[in-house]
Every structure is written in C-alpha cells, then in structure tokens.
Amino acid sequence: MNEKGKVVLAYSGGLDTSVAVKWIQEAYGLDVVTLTLDLGTHEDLDRIRRRALDVGAVKALVVDAADVFVEYFIWPALRAGAVYERAYPLATALGRPLIAKLLVDTARQEGAHAVAHGCTGKGNDQVRLDVAVKTLAPEMDIIAPAREWKMTRQQEMDYAAQHGIKVDVTRKSPYSTDENLWGRSVECGVLEDPWAEPPEDAFAWTASAADAPDEPEYIEIDFEKGVPVALNGRQMGGAPLIEELNHTAGRHGVGRIDHIEDRVVGIKSRELYEAPAAVVLHAAHAALEGMTMTRPALRFKEVVSLHYADMIYDGLWFSKFHQDLAAYVLSSQQVVKGSVRMKLFKGQGVKVGVRSEYGLYRKALATYDEGDQFDHRAALGFIALHGLPTRTQAQVLKTALPDETLRPRLSPPEIKPK
8 A cells, every 4th residue: 555545534523533634644645535424413514624624635525424324224223122232222333334335435436445444453443344344345455543553542632733733632631422313422531440430521412310300301202113203293304303302302311321331352341322312212112112012022022132233333234144134123113103102301211101003902901990801711721731841840850850959949948937
C-alpha cells in the first residue's frame, strides 16, 4: 500500500478519526476520502464534512442512513429478540455492518483500494468492521490507525493539539461515546473502575430515577409481524417512532444499562449504555410473543435469540448462519401482531396490558369464575400420564441403586409435625 492511492475512512468527526486523517497521510502517503453516516442522531453533517476537509481529507462524503438502518438492521434484531448477555440491545454492533457495507460501496465508487476505520486493537468494532469488509470485498485492504499507532488517549489528544485538530474531548471528561438511533454507548474515564458508580455527566439521553417525573406515563405500541407500526394510536415510520420513544422513555429514566461485558477479543469490559426505545420495545415485543406463541415455540425462540445476539455482537452479520436464523425468525413473527400497553415510571418500563387477534389466551379457559370452560375431569388423566415416567423411574431406582448413590438429595429429611 505504498503506492499513491486513495483510502475511504469511516469518519465520525471525533478524536480517533480526526487524528486518523492526518496520520494516514503521514504514514501511508494516501489521499483520504471520509465517509460519515447519520444513523438517526441528526448529526450536523455539514459541520462534520467541514471538519474532515479542515484536517486534510481530499473529499468528505455524508449519508443519511437512518431509514435503512431501521429497516434492515434494527427491526430484524428486534424481531429476533437479540439482546447480548440479556443486557445490551446491540446498538453500536448493529451499526457496524451497515458502515462496512457503505465503506465498500464507496471505495469501489471512488476507485479506492483500501478502507479505514478508527477502531482500537482491544475493541469489538475492529472485528465487526474487518470481518464484514473482507466478507463483502476480499480484495480490499484495511487500515486501522488506532490499532497500529499504539497511542494512548492522552497521546492522541496531544497529537491533535500539535496538528491543530479541534475535537470535543477534554482531559477532565475523557469519555469515549458512540451514538445511533438505537442507543448510546459510553466508556473510558472513571467508568473503567467497575466499583465506581457512573456519574450523572456520563448520561445524555436519560434522566436519573430520582429526577424522573413523579407520575407514571402509559403508552401503547402496535405491532405487525413483530415490527412496531404505531405509537399511541398514531401510525409512524420506524425512525420517528424510535426517536419519539427515546425521548419519552428517557424522560422517565428508562433505558440505563451498566454492564460487565464479554468482548469478542476475550476480555471483560465495563460498558455503559442508554437505550430507552430499545429497552421498551424489546419488553413490549417479548410480551406480545408471550401472548401469541406456544410454549415450545417460545423456548426455541429463546435459543435463536441467544445465537442471533451473539452473531450480531461477534460481527457475523453477512454470514450464512445469519440467513438461516433470520428465516426462522421471519416465520415465527407471522403471528406477532397486536398492541402492548407499557407503564413508564422511575427508570422502569413495564408491560401492563397486551391484546392480539392471534392471542392464545382465552378467558373462558383461564377463569376460576362463572363461564369456566376448562374440563377439570381431564386433568386427572393428564396428571397420571404426565407423571408416569417420573413415577416409574423412582420405583426402579429404589430397588436398583443403594440410597447413598442417590445424590444430590432433592428433598429434606422426614419432618414430624408437633
């Protein structure tokens, strides 16, 4: 890559990528074309474009990709119930395959032989971007300045100052953040101590539970085939719906996540997330699935959700395995249609009502009052058959094995009441 050419850099306008523009020019002698994506956070794209040109980019390209992000990445993950380690709704992880796809597309359009990103050698994003790029374009070279230069964050800030690069970071507030429509991630600084409570200045989207309104707010979300289509009776597109829900739920302190996370590269890290809409929508979606899917379908969906979340987190979006998982998810969501009522209050988003034309709940079968249509007599035969394998095995083991081999004990010793 010593030959003069072009590289397309995924550019956020922050410290890492601003320093990367200048560093790539010095280290590789390449012209840098920057590519900035707005994934639903209403970035000032003109300002970022000017900053890229100011620090030395030969061209600065921008893309408003919010709708594509929702349709092709957020909604599939929501339908799948993809929440990594039962905590992280995967906001940053979901944005990476889209960034990789647009990097490859832009590099080919610009005649560039390489793409670049600002990921470090310790993070997950380098894995996600590199794997995605090489899957889509095996011939494409990848430059990762932050992985090569081995500068500390302090040294990066010094480098930026020496080269006149202005960035929104200070020595007093050295958080590293990433935002898109589905959530916000925060790390570095005092957050690297897992015993330290996250300070309020680390949060931007959510109120603290103490400062949240003293009265609950109720919202209603309508779903069709596992996708939210209306909020409080108003039909809405995906991006506007998520944006409004981020504001509403965030005002009530919903969506704060403090997680000790297992990274792809084998280390544990402390991650802080804000994802008000994601937390509420996942809870509502799961409630509607509970109403419309059978028990074996729900149990199997839990397994699929686990693998789907791992697949996204591990950067394998463009894999055949993903296609296989997605095929099941799409089939399972045909019946996930209905409305869910959520209560937002003091940091909690709780389901308080659910209804669906495909609902498997029948009051006539569930009620203990008049109108009960459940055949109580059928229970006797069911209990006998259901317990037959357990009873049979218990009798066999009593005669086939001595008592001391029956470990662990599953019941306490005999207790005589007085």
